[in-house]
Amino acid sequence: MRPARAHPLWLAFVLHRTSGLALALFLPLHFWVLSLALTQPERLDAFLSFTEQPIVKLAEFGLVFLLAVHMFGGLRLMALEWLPWSAPQKTLAAGAVGIAVLISGTFFLQVV
Amino acid sequence: MLDLRLYMLQRITALIMAPLTLGHIAVMIYAVQGGLSAEEILGRTQGSLFWFLFYGSFVVAVSLHASIGLRVILHETMGLAGRTLSAATLGVAAGLLFMGVQALIAVTWPVSAI
Amino acid sequence: MLASIPVRLWEHAAGWEAGLTQDTTVLEVSVWRGTALDGAYELFEVPAHENQTILDVVSWIQQYADASLTYRFACRVGMCGSCAMMVNDQPRWTCRTHVKKVLKDRRVRIGPLRNLPVIKDLAVDMDRFFDKWVAAGGAHVPSAGRGDPIPAVDPEESARVKASAGIECINCSICYAACDTVAGNPDYLGPAALQRAWTLLNDAKHDARAQILDAVSGTGGCHNCHSMGSCTVFCPNDLDPMSAIAGLKRETARGFFRRRGG
Numbered sequence: 176m177r178p179a180r181a182h183p184l185w186l187a188f189v190l191h192r193t194s195g196l197a198l199a200l201f202l203p204l205h206f207w208v209l210s211l212a213l214t215q216p217e218r219l220d221a222f223l224s225f226t227e228q229p230i231v232k233l234a235e236f237g238l239v240f241l242l243a244v245h246m247f248g249g250l251r252l253m254a255l256e257w258l259p260w261s262a263p264q265k266t267l268a269a270g271a272v273g274i275a276v277l278i279s280g281t282f283f284l285q286v287v
Numbered sequence: 288m289l290d291l292r293l294y295m296l297q298r299i300t301a302l303i304m305a306p307l308t309l310g311h312i313a314v315m316i317y318a319v320q321g322g323l324s325a326e327e328i329l330g331r332t333q334g335s336l337f338w339f340l341f342y343g344s345f346v347v348a349v350s351l352h353a354s355i356g357l358r359v360i361l362h363e364t365m366g367l368a369g370r371t372l373s374a375a376t377l378g379v380a381a382g383l384l385f386m387g388v389q390a391l392i393a394v395t396w397p398v399s400a401i
Numbered sequence: 402m403l404a405s406i407p408v409r410l411w412e413h414a415a416g417w418e419a420g421l422t423q424d425t426t427v428l429e430v431s432v433w434r435g436t437a438l439d440g441a442y443e444l445f446e447v448p449a450h451e452n453q454t455i456l457d458v459v460s461w462i463q464q465y466a467d468a469s470l471t472y473r474f475a476c477r478v479g480m481c482g483s484c485a486m487m488v489n490d491q492p493r494w495t496c497r498t499h500v501k502k503v504l505k506d507r508r509v510r511i512g513p514l515r516n517l518p519v520i521k522d523l524a525v526d527m528d529r530f531f532d533k534w535v536a537a538g539g540a541h542v543p544s545a546g547r548g549d550p551i552p553a554v555d556p557e558e559s560a561r562v563k564a565s566a567g568i569e570c571i572n573c574s575i576c577y578a579a580c581d582t583v584a585g586n587p588d589y590l591g592p593a594a595l596q597r598a599w600t601l602l603n604d605a606k607h608d609a610r611a612q613i614l615d616a617v618s619g620t621g622g623c624h625n626c627h628s629m630g631s632c633t634v635f636c637p638n639d640l641d642p643m644s645a646i647a648g649l650k651r652e653t654a655r656g657f658f659r660r661r662g663g
Contacts, residue, residue, distance in 0.1 A: 180581070184630035184643075192627075196360060199353040206386035213393035216325055223323040235319070239312060246308045249301050255628055256650045288586055294624035294650075295657050359625075363585030 191248040194241040201238065243280065247272050288362045288372070293355055300352040307345045334397035342395060346387030354380035426507070428500065430458055432470065433512040437519040442510065455495035455503070456484050459511060459523065472523035479637065482571030485578065486523050487512040492578035494637045515578040516591075530574050530593070537594035538616035539601065544608035554605065564603035567596045567645055569638045576632035576642050588621035592632035592642035595623050599645035602652065614653050623649040 180186075211219040225231060251269045254260065260268070289297075318328065332338040358376040361367040367375060426449040431442040445462050456474055463470040474484035479497040486495050488503050489510050503509055517525040534540075545552060554561060576592040577583055583591045590598075598617050601607040617623045623646050632642040 180629075180631065182630065182634050184628065184634075185581075188627050188629035192360070195353075195356050199357055202349065202353060202383060203386055206383070206390040209390035210386070210393045212325055212329055213389075213396075219325045223325055226323055235315075239315060242308060242312060246305060250305060252628060253298060253301065256647045257654060259651070262644070288588065288620055289624045290620050290622065291618040291624055291653050291657060295654065298654070363582070 187248060187251070190244060191252070194245040194248070197241050198238075198245060201241075239280075243276055247276060288368070289355075289359060293358075296351055297355045300348040303344065303348045304352065307341065307348070310341065311345070329394065329398075332394045335395060339391070339395040342391050346384065346391050350380050350383035350387055353383055428458065428504070429508045430462065431508070431510040432459070432462060432523070433519075434470075434522055435519075436521060437513075440519070440522075442512070449500070449507075453500045455486070455488050455493065455498045455500060455509070455511060458500060458509070459486075459495065470523070471521040480571060482573035485514055485573040485575050487515055487578065492575040492635055494573055494575065497637065514574055516580065516583045517574065517578070525574075527574060530577055530591070531572075533590045533594040533621075534572075534597055536616065536621075537590045537598040538609060538613040539594055539597040541601065542607060542609040544606050552605065560603040560605065563648065564600050567600040567640055567642075570596060570600075570640060571638060573637065575635050575637055579631040579635040581629060581631065582625055582627055586621075586625055589625045590617065590621050590623070592626075592646065595626070595649060596640065596642040596645040598623075599648050602649070614649075614656055617649050618653050623653065626650070 208219065208222055211222065226235065247269075250272070251265075254268065255265055332342075354376050357379050358372060361375055362372055428447045428449050430445045430447050432445060434440055434443045445466050447458050447461050447466075450457075456477065459470070459472050460474075463472065472484075472486070474496060475481040476483075477496045479494055482494070484495045485492060487493075487510075488495065488498060489505065490512070491503075492514060493503070495511075500509065511523065513519045513523050514525045517527065517530060520526050556562075556565065570593060572593060574593065576596075580589075580592055583589050595617060598613050602610055602613045604610075626643070626646045628643055628647065630643045633640070633644070636642065
């Protein structure tokens with residue numbers, strides 16, 4: 176038995192939780208690859224050349240997206256909890272930040 | 288399951304990481320231009336006190352933040368509670384901290400010192 | 402006066418029976434029977450009417466189809482907060498929910514409130530809900546005695562505005578049933594109890610305000626809330642428990658820094 180949940184704040188919660196979980200699961204892998212620099216530099220380079228593949232590039236973009244979404248989602252949450260703003264102000268602020276991220280993100284990807 | 292102490296720890300580490308994350312994304316965008324190579328990354332970071340402190344505080348903050356976040360998920364979706372939950376939280380924090388510090392040393396410690 | 406009541410009831414019933422034969426539209430109503438551990442949805446055919454609430458439908462079933470159906474209601478006008486149920490899997494006050502609003506293809510599904518133990522059929526055990534109310538510091542402690550002069554309350558004053566925002570709560574437990582955090586974390590006090598705590602924290606006539614911040618800072622306290630806002634979306638009285646809980650988080654965080662700062 177589950178109540179309807181397709182309202183914006185619930186979706187924001189799901190996005191925050193799934194992005195956080197994905198980042199937490201990625202973190203050990205990230206740390207392990209970097210620590211190769213010390214123990215087996217040639218394996219690190221082999222791994223880094225593997226990241227040249229388009230599918231891995233796409234995954235990298237996904238990671239940047241998860242990181243950005245989780246960070247701005249978290250800032251939104253803290254603004255909602257700690258700043259005594261009115262509800263419309265918060266919606267506007269979150270919307271503005273979201274659009275800014277989208278535009279700047281697209282810009283950066285174009286440059287790269 | 289989350290008391291005021293854990294909540295504040297979660298929020299404070301989040302606030303510490305917000306500027307660090309922006310910096311990290313900026314470095315990523317800069318670094319991937321023209322492909323990644325170990326030489327390029329390590330040339331920038333090894334022996335640099337700035338990057339040591341930057342990524343050092345990042346590793347500590349993310350270990351605490353992620354372990355508290357996973358604690359909530361373990362409790363709410365897997366039903367872990369009590370001592371098991373505390374042990375899992377501490378285990379995740381210790382594991383991430385250990386691996387993170389390993390990576391930190393590999394990437395930022397001066398080459399000559401190793 | 403008293404003598405006229407049975408007559409009216411009889412007329413009422415006759416009207417319903419007439420409806421059965423004349424009105425071709427019949428609602429297909431699935432109703433939860435049994436307890437949470439052992440039960441199933443049972444299908445009833447209920448005559449449709451122009452003006453009909455979900456509570457009317459449940460009452461018809463109990464009076465004309467199966468007298469053993471258990472449910473709870475009292476005022477029928479959205480004041481007592483006792484008739485909340487899951488309607489098509491959403492928590493609703495059934496006395497103020499028109500059938501037309503929720504009907505899907507002549508079908509509707511009615512179940513007991515979520516997040517509370519089912520006693521039988523549509524009646525849930527509300528003990529846990531009210532116990533948490535008390536645990537959050539929700540019992541009123543007067544700041545003045547009977548002999549004291551009545552202190553003036555300025556309705557425009559900022560703390561009073563915050564307190565007034567939550568006083569229309571009817572304890573129907575719809576927010577509690579809507580909350581996914583309660584579903585995953587049974588110790589969590591939940592939106593209604595925490596909104597009550599926020600109301601009393603801002604109420605100048607409440608004498609135990611200092612205790613409230615401690616009561617909502619424990620393992621089941623306001624810090625478990627993920628601000629997903631289902632409480633505010635589903636509240637039948639348009640209250641905003643999510644913002645009340647945010648207020649508690651703000652005040653406890655402020656207290657945290659103050660305590661550390663000495």
